[in-house]
Structure formats: C-alpha cells, structure tokens
Amino acid sequence: DTGVSQNPRHKITKRGQNVTFRCDPISEHNRLYWYRQTLGQGPEFLTYFQNEAQLEKSRLLSDRFSAERPKGSFSTLEIQRTEQGDSAMYLCASSSQTGLGTGELFFGEGSRLTVL
Amino acid sequence: ELKVEQNPLFLSMQEGKNYTIYCNYSTTSDRLYWYRQDPGKSLESLFVLLSNGAVKQEGRLMASLDTKARLSTLHITAAVHDLSATYFCAVDNSGYALNFGKGTSLLVTP
Numbered sequence: 001d002t003g004v005s006q007n008p009r010h011k012i013t014k015r016g017q018n019v020t021f022r023c024d025p026i027s028e029h030n031r032l033y034w035y036r037q038t039l040g041q042g043p044e045f046l047t048y049f050q051n052e053a054q055l056e057k058s059r060l061l062s063d064r065f066s067a068e069r070p071k072g073s074f075s076t077l078e079i080q081r082t083e084q085g086d087s088a089m090y091l092c093a094s095s096s097q098t099g100l101g102t103g104e105l106f107f108g109e110g111s112r113l114t115v116l
Numbered sequence: 117e118l119k120v121e122q123n124p125l126f127l128s129m130q131e132g133k134n135y136t137i138y139c140n141y142s143t144t145s146d147r148l149y150w151y152r153q154d155p156g157k158s159l160e161s162l163f164v165l166l167s168n169g170a171v172k173q174e175g176r177l178m179a180s181l182d183t184k185a186r187l188s189t190l191h192i193t194a195a196v197h198d199l200s201a202t203y204f205c206a207v208d209n210s211g212y213a214l215n216f217g218k219g220t221s222l223l224v225t226p
Contacts, residue, residue, distance in 0.1 A: 033213065042120075042204050042216030043159070056212055091158060102166060103147055103208050107159040 004108035006092050012114045013082055020078045021111040025094030032075050033105060034067055035091040036060065043091055049075060050097065082115045089113075118143045118209050122217035129195050129224055137190040137220045139205035147208040148181050148188045152201045153219070159204065163190075195224045 005024040013019050025032045031050050035043035046065070047057045051072035061067075064082075069075040079086055089112050093105040119142040129135050139148070147166055151159040163172040165181035165188060172179050176199065178191045188205055202221045206214035 031212070040218070042206075042218050045213040045215070048212055056210075102164045103214075104149060104161055104164050105206075105214060106161065107151075109158045 004092055004094055004106055006090075006108035006111050008111060009109060010112045010114075012116065014116050015084060016081055018078065018080045019082060019113060020076055021090055021092075021113075023075045023077070023092030023108060024073075025075070025092070026096075026106055029094035029096045029106070030072070031095045031097050032069055033093040033095070034075070034077050035093065035107075037089045037091055037110070038087075046077075079113070082113075084115045087113055087115045118145075118207060118215045120205060120207050120215050120217040122203075122205055122220050125218060125220060127220055127222045129192075129222070131196055131224055131226055132194050134194065135192050137192070137203055137222075139188040139190070139217055141186050141188075141205075141207045141209075141215075143209050144183070144186075145207045145209040146181075146183050149206045149208070149214060150179050150188070150190055151204045151206065151216075153204065154201050162203075190220075192222075197224050197226070200224045 033048040034046040037043045045058050046061050047067050049069040064080045067077045089110045091110045093107045095105050121140045150162040153159050163179040168183040170181045176193045181188045202219045204219045206216045
C-alpha cells in the first residue's frame, strides 16, 4: 500500500463550473476525512466517513459541496458552481479506528483547486 | 469550540541553535499530534502524544504533552537546514476529527 492517493493533484476551473476530487485511502483504514487548507492556515475539517457512512459535516461544508464514499472504499468530493473563495488545497486523510487506534491521520498529497 | 494556538507563527533560527514551539488548546483533550508540512506538500505525521506527560523524541525533535496545562511543546535541538518546514499541532477532542493550529513556519539559516 502506497498511502493515501488523491487526484487530480491540480485543477484550474472557471467560476461556476463543477469539480470533483477523488481520494483512495489506505486500504485497511475505515475512516476517511476531507480537510481544506488555504495559504498560511492549518487544515480545516470538512467531513468524515466511517466505512460508507458520512457521520459528520462541518458548517464550512456549504450545500454546494457533497461527498460520497460508496462501498466504504474511495471517496469523492464534488463542488458545484465553484466560487473564487473555494480556491484551496483539499486534503484527504484516512485512519484506522479500532480499540487500539491512536487516532493518527494519514494525509494524501492533496488536490489544489484554483477558481478563476 | 476548540481553539488551538501555536506560537510563534514564524521562526527564523540559526543552524546549531535550540528553540521551542508552543501549542496551547482551549478544551480538555489527552490526544495531541504534531505534523510537518513542506511547501506544496502534504502533512507528514511526526508525533502522537496520547497521555499527560507523554514525551516523544525523533532525531533533533522532541515533543511533550501537559494535559493539565493544555500545552504541548516541540523542542528543536541543534537545528539544521533540513528542519525548515511548517509544523502543525492538532488536537482531538471530538473523537473523530483533529483541530489544527495555524502552523509555525520554521526557517533554519546558516
């Protein structure tokens, strides 16, 4: 297993277009997270899944954002009608939540979105 | 709402010197994490601190956790250029998500 994989790594789009990012977590991890990071800031939590269930969403996740994790494997994050304020790095992370789990998150390389 | 504050936010230090980065958080938690991020790259896990008094060391970096004071420190010993990066602390108080500080941007100069 090579770790958390995200694609595309970079996406440039025009305002109003829809974009979709994909994340493939570490295979044995049951939790998958989406974070957003803007320049000079720490990552901000957006949402997370345990297996295929989306259990929590941040208030940062407007109704233009939707995330799915069909069959508890890969996940997609779609942004509809993009705005310039959506420009950021979208980070995916996964973790293994078991009785002995440390809660440590393992991050992918991120998908950088630029909205023109 | 959990707040995580790091200081300093920017740090320029000479090679060979020692320094400490501080991470304060606002609500009870006994799980704290340190990550490193290089420019344009993702976050690399450095330390996982899971109890009061926990201390972890790796090379020139040492992290500690005082849950009573709600404080973690990342101590840098005899800094080298390769340590230049942004360091984040993150706190788990929800049982599912980590709350990150704004990061400390470290530059080690000759």
